[in-house]
Amino acid sequence: MSVPNNTFSEMAAVMRSAKRIGIASHIRPDGDAIGSLLGLALSLRLEGKQVIPLSNDGVPWNLAFLPGTDQIVKPAGDVLELDLAISVDTASKERVGPNSVIAMSAAKKSINIDHHGSNPRYADLNYIDSTAPAVGQILYDFLSAENFPMDDAVRQNLFAAISTDTGSFQFPSTTARTHQIAAEMINAGLDTGALASKLYDQHPMRRVELLRAMLNEMQFRKGQRIVSWNYTQAAKKQLNVQQGDTEGLIDHLRAIDTVVAAVIFEEQKDGNIRISARSKSDAVNVAEVCGRFGGGGHRLAAGATLPGPITAAAETYLNELENEVG
Numbered sequence: 001m002s003v004p005n006n007t008f009s010e011m012a013a014v015m016r017s018a019k020r021i022g023i024a025s026h027i028r029p030d031g032d033a034i035g036s037l038l039g040l041a042l043s044l045r046l047e048g049k050q051v052i053p054l055s056n057d058g059v060p061w062n063l064a065f066l067p068g069t070d071q072i073v074k075p076a077g078d079v080l081e082l083d084l085a086i087s088v089d090t091a092s093k094e095r096v097g098p099n100s101v102i103a104m105s106a107a108k109k110s111i112n113i114d115h116h117g118s119n120p121r122y123a124d125l126n127y128i129d130s131t132a133p134a135v136g137q138i139l140y141d142f143l144s145a146e147n148f149p150m151d152d153a154v155r156q157n158l159f160a161a162i163s164t165d166t167g168s169f170q171f172p173s174t175t176a177r178t179h180q181i182a183a184e185m186i187n188a189g190l191d192t193g194a195l196a197s198k199l200y201d202q203h204p205m206r207r208v209e210l211l212r213a214m215l216n217e218m219q220f221r222k223g224q225r226i227v228s229w230n231y232t233q234a235a236k237k238q239l240n241v242q243q244g245d246t247e248g249l250i251d252h253l254r255a256i257d258t259v260v261a262a263v264i265f266e267e268q269k270d271g272n273i274r275i276s277a278r279s280k281s282d283a284v285n286v287a288e289v290c291g292r293f294g295g296g297g298h299r300l301a302a303g304a305t306l307p308g309p310i311t312a313a314a315e316t317y318l319n320e321l322e323n324e325v326g
């Protein structure tokens with residue numbers, strides 16, 4: 001990467017000199033998006049800043065229990081007066097969503113903190129660490145190193161970010177530091193058991209029915225080394241699926257012993273097909289395969305969007321993937 005990262009102290013100085021700060025994460029937010037957004041927002045508020053946490057698509061039900069989600073603003077298309085705009089976990093400038101782009105468009109300065117290697121460093125100050133398993137981990141190290149305040153609400157959000165993006169500390173991206181951070185948070189009083197229960201043991205029956213449909217309809221290729229599921233608008237409507245229901249769904253496919261790569265093809269309202277791909281092998285780089293279709297992500301977890309119809313999109317993508325799985 002040609003442009004080096006800014007330092008933690010450079011970013012801290014810019015944050016400390018700003019009065020009004022907008023923070024946003026990506027559309028269709030997951031645990032790392034909401035947890036990182038709020039972890040940073042609540043810490044900067046404790047520091048005395050006016051902070052507006054923005055989420056273009058609101059908050060999915062499964063993360064609504066996190067402290068501070070009631071203060072997240074769903075922008076309506078207005079331009080906000082901001083000294084500083086910060087994006088977290090957002091691989092491209094547009095991925096905060098159209099209304100968040102508008103909301104932050106007049107900010108005097110911008111900071112971009114992310115762990116997607118494909119991030120083009122679109123802000124005034126950039127910190128991209130593709131070895132970090134979650135942006136929550138980068139933020140914990142940043143806030144600690146620069147002596148920003150952390151209370152239980154900040155820790156809950158950062159722990160949720162780290163736990164969800166590491167598959168509960170299971171993915172190979174998990175480092176010794178990840179576990180050290182969890183230990184530091186527990187020593188500081190965080191109840192990780194209660195938090196994990198809220199994150200993972202609260203599935204509504206609707207979500208269980210969605211899992212049942214996936215297991216009924218999944219298809220295998222390459223001697224069961226590839227598994228995929230075509231997730232249609234019809235299924236979404238029939239099961240009354242809500243934002244957040246699909247989080248962790250693909251891990252059930254990934255967990256099958258023979259499987260090397262798992263893919264969900266999700267039909268969008270506009271007819272485009274959103275691809276979520278996971279790999280269990282360093283030899284199969286799904287970010288590279290998704291990149292051929294204009295997408296990206298991490299080696300073992302990536303995404304892309306293809307035009308419909310869903311069966312044709314699946315066929316096109318799986319043919320490419322088959323060559324990689326060998």
Ligand SMILES: [Mn+2]
Pocket residue numbers: 032033089115133134135165
């Ligand atoms: Mn992330």
